Amino acid sequence: MGTLSKSSGGTYGTVGWSNRLGSLLTPAAIPGVYEAGRPFFWNGIDVGCRMVVIELGTSSPGADGKPDLFVHSPVSLDDRLADAIDAIGTVKHVVSPNYEHVKFAYLWAERYPDANIWGCPGLMEREPNVRWTGEIPYGTRPPGWLERSSTTKPEAMWDWDEICPLHVDVEANPFTQKPFFNEVVFFHPKSKTLLTTDTFWNYPRKDGIPNADYASIPGADQDLGAWELAPDVGDIPLGSRIWGKLGMDKLFRPFYLGLMIKSDCKDQFRRIASYISGVDDNGWDVETVIPAHGDIIRGKTFCREVLKSHFNL
Numbered sequence: 001m002g003t004l005s006k007s008s009g010g011t012y013g014t015v016g017w018s019n020r021l022g023s024l025l026t027p028a029a030i031p032g033v034y035e036a037g038r039p040f041f042w043n044g045i046d047v048g049c050r051m052v053v054i055e056l057g058t059s060s061p062g063a064d065g066k067p068d069l070f071v072h073s074p075v076s077l078d079d080r081l082a083d084a085i086d087a088i089g090t091v092k093h094v095v096s097p098n099y100e101h102v103k104f105a106y107l108w109a110e111r112y113p114d115a116n117i118w119g120c121p122g123l124m125e126r127e128p129n130v131r132w133t134g135e136i137p138y139g140t141r142p143p144g145w146l147e148r149s150s151t152t153k154p155e156a157m158w159d160w161d162e163i164c165p166l167h168v169d170v171e172a173n174p175f176t177q178k179p180f181f182n183e184v185v186f187f188h189p190k191s192k193t194l195l196t197t198d199t200f201w202n203y204p205r206k207d208g209i210p211n212a213d214y215a216s217i218p219g220a221d222q223d224l225g226a227w228e229l230a231p232d233v234g235d236i237p238l239g240s241r242i243w244g245k246l247g248m249d250k251l252f253r254p255f256y257l258g259l260m261i262k263s264d265c266k267d268q269f270r271r272i273a274s275y276i277s278g279v280d281d282n283g284w285d286v287e288t289v290i291p292a293h294g295d296i297i298r299g300k301t302f303c304r305e306v307l308k309s310h311f312n313l
Helices: 079-088 105-111 238-260 263-277 300-310
Strands: 026-029 033-038 049-056 068-072 090-096 116-119 164-167 184-188 193-196 288-291
Touching: 026 288, 033 288, 049 079, 049 288, 068 079, 079 090, 090 105, 105 116, 164 263, 263 300, 288 300
Parallel strands: 068 090, 090 116, 193 288
Antiparallel strands: 026 033, 033 049, 049 068, 164 184, 184 193
16 A cells, blocks of 8 residues: 655545545545545454535535535544535534444534534434434435335434435344344435445455456446546455455345344335335435445446345345
């Protein structure tokens, strides 16, 4: 791994598998979607984490003419990253979308005292030291869900038509009988982008080639237009590779799908997975998937087929 120096193109950080471009903030979808990949250590292993920042078009620009911003799954925050974000707009909402992606919520709440800090259902009790504004209501369903949702959007929250939340309220750890992730996934209709944290991941294989494990899936050879795949940074570190390709793909995924989806929620989970993957004709029209872990996926057919494979649909 190396470090790129400051140049006329901008300021860069350390290049590695969890931040292949080495950039502070990178455009990820149009309009107004950015990502920031950073190392994220679990038991000394860099499992990587990607934050997403979205410009909110329905909010009124501030005095400086910049839009409000929605921040999903916040990563470690330093002055350089904060400056890059502040140059785009005003941080209005910061969301920790599941129980595991809350590590840096405290930093963001301190840095942006005027921002709304939101958690998934149950997170405020688990992390009482964070300056929470509130939680996404339990059982939240997006606009367009077939049944009328009984949940009410908190008054200070963003417009759910602009960024649609869906609570994956179907899981229970078989050892504790409590939710493990309790994740809320999101869809940004303007850019047709799905945001996930641990409901879907896409760790690269050993050689680091993006999406190589899905090479045989329909749509894998599509023309991405102006978008390119992540650059090659060589072999993925051994610990990270074991975590992603063995721990998550081979062990955790079948455990989650087989044992952590509650027996009386199997049909509901299938409905949720079909809805977010676009298999359901009434579901989200996804053309980009930005997971917190691993590589971005692009293309309507490719996204749908990869998600179908991941969820065993």
